[in-house]
Amino acid sequence: MTNAATQGDLIEDSGQLRAVGDWTLAHYQRLRQLTADKTLDTQQLDLSGIGALDTSGAKVLGTLVGPEQLVDIDHWGSALPQPRRELLRTVGEAMNNMAGPAPAETQRVLHWLDGIGEHVIQLYQQQVLLLSFIGQVLAGFASTIWRPSRWRLTSVVAQLQQTGLNALPIVALLTFMVGAVVAFLGATVLADFGATIYTVDLVAFAFLREFGVLLAAIMLAGRTASAFTAQIGSMKANEELDALSSIGLPPMELLVLPRVLAMTIALPILTFVGMLCGLMGGALVCLVALDISLLQFTTILTNNIGVNNYIVGIAKAPIFAFVVAVIGCLEGFKVSGSAQSVGEHTTSSVVQSIFMVILLDALAALFLMEMGW
Template sequence: MQAEFLVAEQRADGNYLCVQGNWTLDNFSALEKLLSRYKKQALPGQHNLDTSKLGMLDTVGASKLIQLLGHENVCQLLQADSMLAAEKKALIQTVAQALELTKPDMQKEKAGVFGRFFGQIGYSIAAVWQQFISLLGFAGLTLEALFRILLQPRQWRFTSVVAQVQTSGLNAVPIVMLLTFMVGAVIAFLGATVLADFGASVYTVHLVAFSNLREFAILLTAILMAGRTASAFTAQLGSMKVNEEIDALKASGLNPVYLLVIPRVLALLVSLPILTFLGMISGILGGMAVCALSLDISPVMFMDIISENVPVRHFWIGLVKAPIFAFVIAVVGCHEGFNVDGSAQSVGEHTTSSVVQSIFLVILLDALAALFFMEMGW
C-alpha cells in the first residue's frame, strides 16, 4: 500500500479506506503509480471511506481519486462521509460530473473508413438543410420588414440607401464594365474562329448579342456582386455583431433589420439592374471592337445587324433576373453577418460562406431561369 495516500484498515465497525496526504498536482507521479497498481490489484471489497486525514486537494487529485474508486462508489462514499470539508466535497462532485459527461466520448468506438465517409456526408446534408431553412426564414423576415417599411414613410432611410448604392453600385462600375468588355471580346474571338470554318463569320454578331443580353452580362455582374458586395455586407454586420453594436440597437428598442438589412437590400435592388445594363453595353462594345478589327464588320453594320435580327425581348430576359439575384445576394450576405458568433475567425468563415452561397444560388437560379425561358419559347 502507498501509506502516504491510501490505507486499508479493518476496524470494529467495518473495513475502511483511509485517504490521506496531499492529492495535488505536485504528487502527480506518485498518484499515477498508485492508480496503475490498483488497475492490476483490485481494491478491498465492501469498504467505507475515511477522509479525516486528507490534506490538500485539487482537480488532479480529485480526478485520480474518482478513477481509483469509481464514479458510483465515490458518490455513495461522499454521501456517507460527513467529515469531508464542504469545499472538497463540492470539488470532487464537480470533477465527477465532468468526467461522467466526457465518458461517452472517451469510450466511443472509432468508426471505419466507410462509416466516417457516409457519416460526413450525412452531417453535410443535415448542415446544408439547416442552413437552407435558416436562409428561407431570414428571407421571409426581410420581405415582411420591407413591406412594412414601405407603408411607413417616416422609417425610410434615404441617406443609408444612397450611401449603400454608392458603395455597392457606383464603385463597382469600372470592374463590371471592364470584365464584361473582355468577356464580350473573348466571345467574339471564339465565334470568329469557329464560325469562319463554316463561312458564317457574320453570325459572330448574333452570338455576341444573344450571349451578352441573355446570360453573360447579368451572370458575370451578379457573380462579381456576390464576391464583392455580399462579402462586404457579411464583414460589416459581422464586425458589428462582434462589437455588440447589434445588441445595443436591440437594447435601444430599434429593429436591426429595418436599420441594417433593408437599406442594403434596396441599394442592391437599385444597383444590380443598372450594373447589368452597363455590362450589356460593355460586352457588346467588346464584341464590336473584335468584329471591327478581325472581321471587318464596321460598328454601324454591327449595330444594324443587332437591331434587325436580335429581338428586344432578349434584353428584358436578361434584365428581369437582376432584381431576383440582387435580393438573393443581399439576403445571403446579411444573413451570414447576423450569424457571426463573436470572433474574428467566425467573421472570416461566414464571409467565405456568404460568397460561396451567393455564387451557387445565382448560378442555380440562372440555370432554372434559362430552362424556364427555353420551355416558354422566349
C-alpha cells in the same frame, strides 16, 4: 474416464451429439479441429457430459452453436450447473460484443457517407434559415413601405454608392473583356463553317440573356455580399447589434433593408452597363479581326436580336440582387463573435451567393427554353 473423454469430444448418441470430456485451454486446438465447419442447433447438442470447462472451451461451444445461443443458455441448458451457465452466458455476451472493426475500406466508405449526410443536413438547415430570413426581410419591407418616416434614405444612398457606383468600373471592364473573348471564340469556331458574320448574334444573345446579368451578379456576390457580411459580422462581434436593439432601433430595419434595397436598385443598372460593355467588346473584335463595321454590327443587332432577350436578362437582375444581399446579411448575423468567425462567414457568403446565382440562372434558362421565350 478414457483419455479421449478427458480431452473433450463430440459423441453421437441417438441422433444427437453429446459433448464429453474436458473443454479447456489444454485441449483448445483439438476442440477447434473437432468442431471446424460444424454448425449445430441447440436441440442437436447435449452438454451434460462435459467435465471441466473454461473460457476457451466455452468459446469453442459459442462458435459451434452461435454466441446468441450461449447467451440464451438458461432456456436450453438448464441441466448444467448454475456456475457453468453463468460462464457460457458471459462468454456468449463477450463474443457478441467482439465484432471486430470494419475493414479499412468499409470504414472509409462509412466515413465518406457520414460526411455526405452531415453536409446534406447542413445544407437543409441553411436553406430553411435562408427562407426564414427572406420572410423576415419581406415582412420588414411590408411594415415600413407605408411609413415614410421610417425610410432610411441616407443609408440607401450610401449603400447605392458602395454597391453600384463604386462597382461600375470593374463591372464595365470585366464585361468588356469577356465580350471580346466570346467574340474571338465565336469567330474561331464559326470560321470553319464560313459563318463568321453570326459572331454578332452570338455575342448579342450571350450578353443580353446571360452574361450581362450573370457577370454583374457574380461580381457583386464577391465584392458586396462579402462586405455586407463583414460589416454586420463586425458589429455582431463588438455587440453593437445588441446596443441597437437595447435603444429601440431594430437591426433589420436599420441595417438589412437599406442594403437589400440598394442592391436591388444597383444590379439592374450594372447589368445594363455590363450588356453595353460586352457588346462593345464584341464589336471591337468584329471590327478589328472580322472586318465587320460598327454600322454593320448595329444593323445585324437590331434586325436579328429581339427586345425580349434584353427583357429576359434585365428581369433576372432584381431577383439575383435580392438573393445575394439577403445571403450577405444573413451570414453577418450568424457570426459568433470572433475574428475567425467573421472570416469564415464572409467566405461562406461569397460561396453561397455565387452558387445561388448560378443555380437560379440555370433554372431560369431551362424554364425560358421550355416556354420558348
